[in-house]
Amino acid sequence: xxxxxxxxxxxxxxxxxxxxxxxxxxxxxxxxxxxxxxxxxxxxxxxxxxxxxxxxxxxxxxxxxxxxxxxxxxxxxxxxxxxxxxxxxxxxxxxxxxxxxxxxxxxxxxxxxxxxxxxxxxxxxxxxxxxxxxx
Amino acid sequence: xxxxxxxxxxxxxxxxxxxxxxxxxxxxxxxxxxxxxxxxxxxxxxxxxxxxxxxxxxxxxxxxxxxxxxxxxxxxxxxxxxxxxxxxxxxxxxxxxxxxxxxxxxxxxxxxxxxxxxxxxxxxxxxxxxxxxxx
DNA sequence: TAATATGATACTACTATTGTATCATTCTGT
DNA sequence: ACAGAATGATACAATAGTAGTATCATATTA
Numbered sequence: 001x002x003x004x005x006x007x008x009x010x011x012x013x014x015x016x017x018x019x020x021x022x023x024x025x026x027x028x029x030x031x032x033x034x035x036x037x038x039x040x041x042x043x044x045x046x047x048x049x050x051x052x053x054x055x056x057x058x059x060x061x062x063x064x065x066x067x068x069x070x071x072x073x074x075x076x077x078x079x080x081x082x083x084x085x086x087x088x089x090x091x092x093x094x095x096x097x098x099x100x101x102x103x104x105x106x107x108x109x110x111x112x113x114x115x116x117x118x119x120x121x122x123x124x125x126x127x128x129x130x131x132x133x134x135x
Numbered sequence: 136x137x138x139x140x141x142x143x144x145x146x147x148x149x150x151x152x153x154x155x156x157x158x159x160x161x162x163x164x165x166x167x168x169x170x171x172x173x174x175x176x177x178x179x180x181x182x183x184x185x186x187x188x189x190x191x192x193x194x195x196x197x198x199x200x201x202x203x204x205x206x207x208x209x210x211x212x213x214x215x216x217x218x219x220x221x222x223x224x225x226x227x228x229x230x231x232x233x234x235x236x237x238x239x240x241x242x243x244x245x246x247x248x249x250x251x252x253x254x255x256x257x258x259x260x261x262x263x264x265x266x267x268x269x270x
Numbered sequence: 271t272a273a274t275a276t277g278a279t280a281c282t283a284c285t286a287t288t289g290t291a292t293c294a295t296t297c298t299g300t
Numbered sequence: 301a302c303a304g305a306a307t308g309a310t311a312c313a314a315t316a317g318t319a320g321t322a323t324c325a326t327a328t329t330a
Contacts, residue, residue, distance in 0.1 A: 062299095
C-alpha cells in the first residue's frame, strides 16, 4: 500500500531538479545523469508533465525542459493526481447489493475522514518545501 | 491506491457479523449467505483469522467460528496488518545510490508524518465502533 | 461410518505498476 | 538543405500484488 508510486516520485524529483536551475533548459539526458533513473521511463514522465502543463518543452539541439509553474505553486497532491488519479483511500462498492451490513457504511465514513486529513496534508506540501534544506 | 484491500474488508465484515451473534457458532456457509461474498475466498480469510488468533474454530457438523477476542479489542489496524502487512505509505529506497537528491529525504519525512497520523487514527477505530448504529 | 465442517495448499485470472522500444516530428547550426 | 539532437506519440513487455478457485486431507458428530 504505497501512497506515492514510483512515477510520481520520479516526477517530483525531476521537477525539483529542473526548478533548482532557474531558467536553464535541462534535457532528459542531463536529468538521467543527475537523478539516476531509467531514461525511457523518465522521458515518458516528462512528456506527461509537459502535457499537464507543469513543464515547458523545446525540441531540437539545446532543447529540453523548464518549469511552467514555480515550485511553491505545485503541491504533492497535484503531481499525485496526474500519475495516480484522484486520491481515494476506499474503493469499495457500497451499494446495498454488495454491502448488506450497515457496518460497512460506518467503515466507509471513518476511512473517508482519514482520507480528508491525508488530502489536506498533501495539499500543504509544496515542492518548494522539499528543497528548503538544500545547500 | 486503496488503504483497505478486499480481504481486509471481508474480514472486518465477517468478524462484525460473528461478533453480533454472541456465543453462537457460525459456519462459513452461513456467513456467505449473510455477507454475499465468494465462498472459497471467505473460507481462506476465515482460516487466516483463525491462525492469527482472532477466531476460534470447530470442525464437523454444527462446527464453525466464534470470536476469540471481543470486537472492542480489535482495531482496524490489527486486521489490516494481517492481510496487508505493516502500514507503510512510502516504499521507496532512500539509499544514497537510489536517491542522490536530498529532496527525497524531506519527502520521506513528510510522508512519514502522514503515515503516523493515519496509523494513529486506524488504531482508534475498533470493530465495535463500526456497529454502534446497528439496530 | 456417512455427512458435515474446517485445514492446508496449490493453482489461476486480473490489474496496476514499472518499465522498454521504435518511429515520427521539430529545432538548431553549418 | 541537411545532419544531428532533442522531444512527441504510441505500442509493447515484465513484474508483482490482488482476488479469487479448486481439491484433497482431517476432524467432529450423530
